Amino acid sequence: MQKLIHTRTRIEDLGKPRIVVIGGGFGGLELVKALRGINAQVVLFDKYNHHTFQPLLYQVATSGLETSSIIFPFRKKFATHKDFYFRMGEVTQILPEQNCIETSIGTVKYDYLVIATGASTNYFGNRNIMQKSYPLKTIEDAIDLRNQIIKNFELALLTDDKALMNSLIDFVIVGGGPTGVELAGSLAELKKHVFPTDYQELELQEMDIHLVEGTGRLLNGMSEEAGEEALKFLKDLGVQVHLNTFVKDYFNDEVDLSDQKIPTKNLIWAAGVLGNPTEGLDPEVHTRNSRLKVDEYNRVLGYDNIFAIGDVAAMITDTLPNGHAMVAPPAMQQGVLLASNLQNMMQNKPLKKFVYQDQGSMATIGRNKAVVDLLIGKKPLKTQGTFAWLIWMFVHLMSLVGFRNRILVLISWVWSYFSYDKSNRLIIGKNEREEADVVI
Amino acid sequence: MQKLIHTRTRIEDLGKPRIVVIGGGFGGLELVKALRGINAQVVLFDKYNHHTFQPLLYQVATSGLETSSIIFPFRKKFATHKDFYFRMGEVTQILPEQNCIETSIGTVKYDYLVIATGASTNYFGNRNIMQKSYPLKTIEDAIDLRNQIIKNFELALLTDDKALMNSLIDFVIVGGGPTGVELAGSLAELKKHVFPTDYQELELQEMDIHLVEGTGRLLNGMSEEAGEEALKFLKDLGVQVHLNTFVKDYFNDEVDLSDQKIPTKNLIWAAGVLGNPTEGLDPEVHTRNSRLKVDEYNRVLGYDNIFAIGDVAAMITDTLPNGHAMVAPPAMQQGVLLASNLQNMMQNKPLKKFVYQDQGSMATIGRNKAVVDLLIGKKPLKTQGTFAWLIWMFVHLMSLVGFRNRILVLISWVWSYFSYDKSNRLIIGKNEREEADVVI
Structure with missing residues (x-):
């Protein structure tokens, strides 16, 4: 038996069952919130x-928001939860027979285990793209991308080689989902409102923003109207949208598309996600895109006390052969339901099945430009433009964790709206990942 | 002749003299501001x-302020300056005979060169301290220190070894100047108001904060009253102040003081600064603490067109055998005067000598606790406590660059005042420097 880490368990909590949650994303956070007051030790890793x-990472990457206003310390969030324990560490392995997990800080026993580890970027096996493109899943990704955009503009000033200059200031974004659409719109606004004063010495009309999407439309998770209007908004902003186009490779600073090659040092990859499961479970329970098959109670198939929620969980039914969409709302709803089901389990009460309440989805392209598909009850509301943009802002503000963060983001948005400015164009720290080599 | 970098000089600026400024700290910034409208190319490196x-770095390090609210992009600051050019790069060498500088991005010619490179941390030659202690001069230093404080508290939860636990949560700050005093006060407030809820599992009464100063008093640049009151404030907050005490070494996580040894993994070094001159000038013009000797016009001795301002400049006179204090006000005043003297030079007018207008100095220890020595005209005003604290906040807010930053810092301060909270206790990115090894 592995040495258990010392958790400094409060005396009154000894003997209570221990629920270990891996991952504090949307699903994990809602689960822990809803577990408040349950008669158990709740340990978040x-x-x-x-x-x-995550939905606002793109604004950090494009200098619109500061890092700290979209992230929130777990200890602060759960400061008043009595049975709550936070442990910072990476979970490396689940040992289901022994009811414990191995982590970077030691081995921990659990009575119930919830895997809420989310998703990681899907490069579809292309190593060149993985090594040289910019993903946007973590706060470090956002800072890296912001640093790199500004560095490349600084470098573009220094060269007489027009091809090199273009390669430094041109962008190719792959993936026409919300992240790709929002990033493209945001970069177009930088080009229009911010870079002309910052880089007066550059020929900014040369800055091209390409958005590449494999299917025939944008925003596949939304209505046709939303996809069409997003396309129109992006074109108005000067973004070059390539539909029905695939990326074959990325080599020598050149994106190899199915119909042309585009030279750029800025390839942003928002083309797909994979489940991000923890090692140690039966290979049979993994789907082809690395999610964990769960039943309608979010229990991983074949395990009694191991659950998965959110992006990493694939609740496959006859009507949903691929499980729920890998977005925040199913994760949050699964977290809330699982909290009450865990309580039911401990009290030997019957469990409730998960039924997804779809409330719609939305994406923003720029100031006064958003697309919204809402479901109010069962009534659909589709709107695009300024009203949609106000709804988008309101919903995102309300979804942020922490009142202070809401205030700070609101001030940033109001400030940007009136000044047309994005104030956080700052290079901070060295990039975590290998940087593009530029020889001037 | 070295290849000159292409500066994409605007056509109308060709032929104008070029003033190259190295460093955009307090001195460089004021200089460039005051050079607005001068008939010259102004290039800031x-x-x-x-x-x-820099005066608020300690609040970033102790989770009080977010990074981006105390830093400001140069391009934004000087967006409306017509003759201004910013170049991001490190200046590696001055070649005075050829009137040019070598930089990480190429070689640049100058007609006038201003060295405003500030100061770096003085470790007094001790390699152990240099490698293992935390300085606080740059934004990366502040982020590194913040990351490390939080990581060490997370690690402290995991050990049964009481000595190790103490070493992770105890602090030794060396240097009783403003940085040391303000950091000690700020850590004491974290201990009192923030950590008790964040780390309920820790025995926080074991957290010791030591402030070590080599002389017999704190805040040597200020009045005796200020030093005494700061000492009293710190003692009230539970800080252990060691006066007349020297640090001999730092080895095996143990600070070797002149009278005792204190085990800690958190040694913060604010004990001294050195000038940070650029290579290439006559060794004769360097002082023992690496500053550049300048005349009363801030001209480096023996050079016609090379100037130094701020911390890196030592204007030695009969009354000032060590030059001006290495703080912001002389740097800013020298920057302003040098701008007009450069204009005078170009117009063959006589130059004005620098006369420092001392307006006093101040330091804060915690909420309602600051010490202020003001000189209003020649009338001294000394005050300590709440009123001093309000003056300190007002002066620092007004000195921040950018209206938006002032608003954000004000909101953070008001928020912290009423909530007793410091919201930015976030670990972001990997540390730039080698981290302390901890084996649990």
Whole structure:
């Protein structure tokens, strides 16, 4: 038996069952919130000490928001939860026979285990793209991308080689989902409102923003109207959208598309996600895109006390052969339901099945430009433009963790709206990942 | 002749004299501001793309302020300056005979050169301290220290070894100047108001904060009253102040003081600064603490067109055998005067000598606790306590670069005042420097 880490368990909690949650994303956070007051030790593991509000990462990457206003410390969030324990560390292995997990800080026993580890970027096996493109899943990804955009503009000033200059200031974004659409719109606004004063010495009309999507439309998770209007908004902003186009490779600073090659040092990869499961479970329970098959109670198939929620969980039914969409709302709803089901389990009460309440989805392209598909009850509301943009802002503000963060983001948005400015164009620290080599 | 970098000089600026400024700290920033409208190309070199407001770094390090609210992009600051050019890069060598500088991005010619490179941390030749202690001069230093404080508290939870636990949560700060005093006060407030809820599992009464100062008093640049009151404030907050005490070494996580040894993994070094001159000038013009000897016009001795301002400049006179204090006000005043003297030079007018207008100095220890020595005209005003604290906040807010930063810092302060909270206790990115090894 592995040495258990010392958890400094409070005396009154000894003997209570222990629920270990891996990952404090949208699903994990809602689960822990809803477990408040349950008669158990709740232990949250995360490799960060903070929750990240992923939907706004693109605004950090494009200098619109500061890092700290979209992340929130777990210890602060759960300061008043009596039975709550946070442990910062990476979970490396599940040992289901022994009811314990191995982590970077030791081995921990569990009575119930919840895997809420989310998703990672899917490079579809292309090593060149994995090594040289920019993903946007973590706060470090966002800072790296922001640093790199600004560095490349600084470098572009220094060269007489027009091809090199273009390669430094041109962008190719792959993936026409919300992240790709929002990033493309945000870069177009930088080009229009911010870079002309910052880089007066550059020929900014040369800055091209390409958005590449494999299917015939944008925003596949949304209505046709939303996809079409997003396309129109992006074109108005000067973004070059390539539909029905695939990326074959990325080599020598050149993106190899199915119909052309585009030279750029800025390839941003928002083309797909994979489940991010922890090692140690039966290979049979993994789907082809690395999610964990769960039943309608979010129990991983074949295990009594191991659960998965959110992006990493594939609740496959006759009507949903691929499980729920890998977005925040199913994760949050599964977290809330699982909390009450865990309580039911401990009290030998019957469990409730998960039924997803779809409330719609939305994406923003730029100021006064958003697309919203809402479901109010069962009534659909589709809207695009300024009203949609106000809804988008309101919903995102309300979803942020922490009142202070809401205030700070609101001030940043109001400030940007009136000044047309994005104030955080700062290079901070060295990039975590290998940087593009530039020889001037 | 070295290849000159292409500066994409605007056509109308060709032929104008070029003033190259190395470093956008307090001195460089004021100089460039005051050079607005001068009939010359003004080129600012800095290895960062932003100004750093160093006096508030300690609040970033102790989770009080977010990074981006105390730094400001140069390009934004000087967006409306017509003759201004920013270049991000490190200046490696001055070649005075050829009137040019070598930089990480190429070689640049100058007509006038201003060295405003500030100061770096003085470890007094001790390699152990240099490698293992935390300095606080740059924004990366502040982030590294913040990351490390939180990581060490997370690790402290995991050990049964009481000595190790103490070593992780105890602090030794060396240097009783403003940085040391303000850091000690800020850590004491974390201990009192923030850590008790974040780390309920720890025996926080074991957290010791030591402040070590070599002389017999704190805040040597200020009045005796200020030093005494700061000492009293720190003692009230539970800080252990060691006066007349020297650090001999730092080895095996143990600070070797002149009278005792204190085990800690957190040694913060604010004990001294050295000038940070660029290579290439006559060794004769360097002082023992690496500053550049300048005349009363801030001209480096023996050079016609090379100037130094701020911390890196030592204006030695009969009354000032060590030059001006290495703090912001002389740097800013020298920057302003040098701008007009450069204009005078170009117009063959007589130059004005620098006369320092001392307006006093101040330091804060915690909420409602600051010490202020003001000189209003020649009338001294000494005050300590709440009123001093309000003055300190007002002066620092007004000195910040950018209206938006002032608003954000004000909100953070008001928020902290009423909530007793410090919200930015976030670990972001990997540390730039080698981290302390901890084996649990």
